Amino acid sequence: MQNHQFPINFLESLLNEPGFDHQNFVDTHQKNDSPTSIRINPFKKTSTKTGEQVPWCADGLYLYTRPSFTFDPLFHAGAYYVQEASSMFIGHILKHIKPEAPVNIIDLCAAPGGKSTLLNSAMTPDDLLVANEIIKTRVPILTDNLARWGTANTIVTNNDPKDFGRLTGFFDIVLVDAPCSGSGMFRKDPDAMDEWSPANVNLCHQRQERILADIYPALKEDGYLIYSTCSYSHQENEDILDWLCSTFALESIRIPVNKEWGIVESQSTKKEAWGYRFYPGLVKGEGLFASVLRKRESSGNLTSFKNNKNQKVPHNELDLIKPYINDPSAYYFFKVNEDWMAINQQHKESLNLLQHHLYIKKSGVCIGKLAGRDLIPDHELALSIIVNKDAAVQTELDYDQAILYLRRENLNIDEAKKGWSLMNFEGHTLGWAKLLPNRVNNYYPKELRILSSPRPSSKEGER
Structure with a gap:
């Protein structure tokens, strides 16, 4: 100053x-x-x-x-x-x-x-x-x-x-x-x-x-x-x-x-x-x-809108999705292209109305996409409070491991369990990794990874 x-x-x-x-x-x-x-x-x-x-x-x-x-x-x-x-x-x-x-x-x-x-x-x-x-x-x-x-x-x-x-x-x-x-x-x-x-x-x-x-x-x-x-x-x-x-x-x-x-x-x-x-x-x-x-006045009534193009939900796919969600009955599931999404059940009609009038970039939580009978889980699901943590392995990382993970670098983890794992630090989830017999596939999003050296910009967030 x-x-x-x-x-x-x-x-x-x-x-x-x-x-x-x-x-x-x-x-x-x-x-x-x-x-x-x-x-x-x-x-x-x-x-x-x-x-x-x-x-x-x-x-x-x-x-x-x-x-x-x-x-x-x-x-x-x-x-x-x-x-x-x-x-x-x-x-x-x-x-x-x-x-x-x-x-x-x-x-x-x-x-x-x-x-x-x-x-x-x-x-x-x-x-x-x-x-x-x-x-x-x-x-x-x-x-x-x-x-x-x-x-x-x-x-x-x-x-x-x-x-x-x-x-x-x-x-x-x-x-x-x-x-x-x-x-x-x-x-x-x-x-x-x-x-x-x-x-x-x-x-x-x-x-x-x-x-x-x-x-x-x-x-x-x-x-x-x-x-x-x-x-x-x-x-x-x-x-x-x-x-x-x-x-x-x-x-x-x-x-x-x-x-x-x-x-x-x-x-x-x-x-x-x-x-x-x-x-x-x-x-x-x-x-x-x-x-x-x-x-203190009314601007009129909202014109009613009925969505006659409701998506037909493939229930065979939905059955593969639901185990990853806590209390799946509380959510409305829908697809955007190949991605499965979830929003609180009570907002289904509002979502349909807003989709009719507005350009929507994100709705609820992105769960992921299916490859055959396997879910490739999305990063949003890992960070959400709706994820069923019992549906995946959970791996607790120390600080150095967490930074390696956030840099999207290779990790050496002594974990007997294999498969999709939530990568946690102090009990809070950072994202997904897939634990394989001889390596760990780091699924932290490329666009979010830490690129800077340990003297970063300090203006994250704000306003």
Whole structure:
């Protein structure tokens, strides 16, 4: 940060923002490094990660030192997600608005997947999460992160927000973590300063309005819209709330926060809509703005859709698949090309509906494909929480073996049992290998293998 200067006019633009402390803000950016925080996967609990708890997130931890995440097998197993602490506040909001009844939730601007996994952590199998990413090149990291999280109640889509207008009233909760000017990430990513300008703020404001207008019909009456940015700009935050409340039948919802957390509560100028501002130096985290509004009108009824092209499931194949799944009666099985997939049974109709309207990149968990009467299991199945671990050999690896496996290198394992094996580290599965009489075939995906030396990039996860 010492080598970067704030953009011209940036600090002046913040002088009248709620809770802004000029000197504290400057000192924090110049003198303090960003804290390192992770969020534990509640479906894959690990007791080996310790740190100070993030006040607004029960599963969030500030680590005392930043480890080499690339060389931590538990990171690859999906036991935790590296996420900026302020962003975890979205989970706090969800805790206060999510009903007990099953809900459909969409994370509209989802990549790389931090907020999608955060939402998913608070969901039950009865709830459905749609994680959408408009930029095609960012979809793979989103699917990888959700696959690591391990649940089957997720669908990844690659659509423009306007495409969701056809899904009238389908979602109970909509999260729009909107593309923004990025000023809240200046400390973590000083290069972002080069992109900031008043003109870019204005451009982002216009894009945010378009995105919100496009997704609005898909939110059902009495449903909740969570809006967030990583910007400090009034134009991208409180002004957007005023625009929302003036344009649509939305009411602001106030979320309880502890004063000791250092979060600044704000209200918009015209409609007095509630927002929550995070400033480095006041909170242990980066810049964030978050808010939640409730829809008080109907956008009409969703046009009914009956799928008359239901796939005929070859039961002889299905009988070979089911032993690999815990409680197979809880899942709907279907094929995409040669791959067998599973999603929670209660989401079958929603999947058919979404397939009719959207471009789907991933549904539930990929189980694998059959070769004769043998299943070639998919990496997603290994990382999932639905895999029947009794259906395969399990091999516990020490740290050095785990790193060799994650590099997709050769392993020497003294294992009497042969066949498909789940390769585990500290009880958490990393992937598959096939144990043969004289060798081990490493099936860790080539595109995921560790390529770097033991001084890796430290920006896995985030947001």
